Amino acid sequence: MVAFLLCFVLAFLTPHLSIEAKTAVKSAVKNECEGYPSPLPLIQYDDSTEEFKVPDQAAEFFSRLESKVALVIFAGVGKAGKSTLINNMLAVPHECGMTVSTSFKPGTRGVWIWPTPIQTSPDAVVLVGDTEGLGAPGAGEDFDAKLSTITTLLSSVYIYTVRGQVSHRDVTQLQSVTVMAEFFEKKFKKSLPLPALAWAILSTNFKAPDSSHEYIEWVLQEKSDETEENAKYNEVVRVLKKYKNVASIDPVTFFRRPHSQLDTVELATTPYSSLDSKYREEVEKFKSDLLAANIKPKPIFGEALSGKRFLQLAKDLCLEASILGGTTESPILRFVAKQAAAECESGYFTAMAQADTTNIALLHRTHKSAMNEAKVCFFEKAFGGEKNKENRVQWDLTEGALSSNFSVKAVEANHSVVSNCRHSLAENIDRMYERKFTVAAELAHFVRLIKAEFYAECKASIHDKAGVLQEREREIDQHLLSVKLREGRESKSRYEKRIVFTLVFAYALNFVVQKGLGFNTGLVFLYKLCGVMYLSFSFIASHDEYLVKFLDIFQSLSDVASPFIAAVSSLLHPYIRHDPFLVGAFEYLYVPIFSCMAVMALNVVLSVLRWCCCRK
Numbered sequence: 001m002v003a004f005l006l007c008f009v010l011a012f013l014t015p016h017l018s019i020e021a022k023t024a025v026k027s028a029v030k031n032e033c034e035g036y037p038s039p040l041p042l043i044q045y046d047d048s049t050e051e052f053k054v055p056d057q058a059a060e061f062f063s064r065l066e067s068k069v070a071l072v073i074f075a076g077v078g079k080a081g082k083s084t085l086i087n088n089m090l091a092v093p094h095e096c097g098m099t100v101s102t103s104f105k106p107g108t109r110g111v112w113i114w115p116t117p118i119q120t121s122p123d124a125v126v127l128v129g130d131t132e133g134l135g136a137p138g139a140g141e142d143f144d145a146k147l148s149t150i151t152t153l154l155s156s157v158y159i160y161t162v163r164g165q166v167s168h169r170d171v172t173q174l175q176s177v178t179v180m181a182e183f184f185e186k187k188f189k190k191s192l193p194l195p196a197l198a199w200a201i202l203s204t205n206f207k208a209p210d211s212s213h214e215y216i217e218w219v220l221q222e223k224s225d226e227t228e229e230n231a232k233y234n235e236v237v238r239v240l241k242k243y244k245n246v247a248s249i250d251p252v253t254f255f256r257r258p259h260s261q262l263d264t265v266e267l268a269t270t271p272y273s274s275l276d277s278k279y280r281e282e283v284e285k286f287k288s289d290l291l292a293a294n295i296k297p298k299p300i301f302g303e304a305l306s307g308k309r310f311l312q313l314a315k316d317l318c319l320e321a322s323i324l325g326g327t328t329e330s331p332i333l334r335f336v337a338k339q340a341a342a343e344c345e346s347g348y349f350t351a352m353a354q355a356d357t358t359n360i361a362l363l364h365r366t367h368k369s370a371m372n373e374a375k376v377c378f379f380e381k382a383f384g385g386e387k388n389k390e391n392r393v394q395w396d397l398t399e400g401a402l403s404s405n406f407s408v409k410a411v412e413a414n415h416s417v418v419s420n421c422r423h424s425l426a427e428n429i430d431r432m433y434e435r436k437f438t439v440a441a442e443l444a445h446f447v448r449l450i451k452a453e454f455y456a457e458c459k460a461s462i463h464d465k466a467g468v469l470q471e472r473e474r475e476i477d478q479h480l481l482s483v484k485l486r487e488g489r490e491s492k493s494r495y496e497k498r499i500v501f502t503l504v505f506a507y508a509l510n511f512v513v514q515k516g517l518g519f520n521t522g523l524v525f526l527y528k529l530c531g532v533m534y535l536s537f538s539f540i541a542s543h544d545e546y547l548v549k550f551l552d553i554f555q556s557l558s559d560v561a562s563p564f565i566a567a568v569s570s571l572l573h574p575y576i577r578h579d580p581f582l583v584g585a586f587e588y589l590y591v592p593i594f595s596c597m598a599v600m601a602l603n604v605v606l607s608v609l610r611w612c613c614c615r616k
């Protein structure tokens, strides 16, 4: 304390002190505060940018806080004695605790918390917070309303601190809180409960009344004159009267004067132990009552705020309060709408992710029903149901904001990619068919290439739609099969004609050679073979499944024999190349034709030999 006094005295001389002397003063205060943490700024207001911010220290503190958080905030007009009461309650010397300034300027700027959490249950802690005094001259537009909004929303218990007696000014100051109370009561009752409101009346110079309720009744009297200002005042009074408090916290606590000689004693430098013992008893009782009151962490949408969520809430509120001027409702409305929308949007996006992107009409139906479901969920969460839609300011704003998040466009884009790919695939297959890729293996090869293209183009943008793509693949296979069958059926009639022709030709040739020339030829084998082939081919071709297989086997045979066919084709050039019959014969009948020709040639050779032998 001596060190602190030294510091206090030296503070006036600071401009004339050397750097060494200044360091000595600082370290004196530091030594005094050893063992105490430093208060932590939770919300800071930047006068130049007119923005509320959560400083990094607070962000770090809350992101490490695993427990659920309940904030007990002390609010009130400037110089009411908020910081002094907090320090006394926490048994922290004023020079180490919340700033208590004897200057006429505000001691506390923004919102500060004492960084030692008070464990109230295994997973919940209470933090005590101090706020900048309301009603300061020169404060920016709506500053008080915005600060009250932030602190009311963040806190589980809101203690309005008053020095001496609740005045007209105090009631007026609470207007932001009451506007919010009404607002919450109607719209966010379920989603964001208001903190418990309690009054701390400091430095009373009257005997405390027997009951807090009697005092509240007396303080909260409506004004009789019917002026516009009084109407506003009376509205605040009416709301404060019906403001439900948690039963376990006394709605009003009276504190006597902390010291009998306040005119000569400066509280900021008086040790707590030197204060009036009765006052200290009141402070102790106030503290123990508060901690025994089972203060619950703030629930948002039914879930108690953890350190991280508390931090997020604080940041969101600062942002909303900074960008929006005017009513206190705007930041809350936007904040709640955002929270509710975030919860309800996920249902919409899940439904859309599972929607069939290939059917645009179905897609739009899914979008509509998922969006309606999300809206019902949103109204329920944010406002307690659609029936409460009437008399809601800015209803359209929130509804519009919500709807704008639901867009079928992204899904439509996927749809168009897939359908474009499908069209190009089908077109390519048809074009191939038109270009007479009659050989099945070639066709299959091209289809494989196009499929690869299809996947490369479509898969990347809709990788989550594997199911749809598999279905498309099955369709492609069906398409390929039908192309093959079409090809097979057309080939069938072509082959039949060729076989019949070969049959007639072989028979006629055999007749001429045998009867006309008297040779005993093996051509009979050829036409018998053609007959068997014709019958089996007709049977095979009458079954689609066999036909496809038969074509495949023929394809393999032609693959094996293709070098021979090429050789023969080049030998017989140009006759074969331009004659479809010969091409067909070489492609499909080369095995029997070659064997028959060989047998025929052998027969001819043998007959010639026999004839020669007979002549001799």
Ligand SMILES: Nc1nc2c(ncn2[C@@H]2O[C@H](COP(=O)(O)OP(=O)(O)OP(=O)(O)O)[C@@H](O)[C@H]2O)c(=O)[nH]1
Residues within 6 Å of the ligand: 077, 078, 079, 080, 081, 082, 083, 084, 085, 099, 100, 101, 102, 105, 106, 107, 108, 109, 131, 132, 133, 134, 202, 203, 257, 258, 262, 266, 267, 268
């Ligand atoms: N008479 C009297 N003075 C008090 C009491 N509590 C605090 N003070 C004095 O009031 C002045 C301001 O006290 P603070 O605790 O800083 O008040 P505050 O409400 O935190 O002030 P701001 O942060 O500036 O809004 C100091 O000089 C205190 O010594 C009290 O109960 N009675």
Ligand SMILES: [Mg+2]
Residues within 6 Å of the ligand: 082, 083, 084, 098, 099, 100, 107, 108, 130, 131, 133
């Ligand atoms: Mg203060």
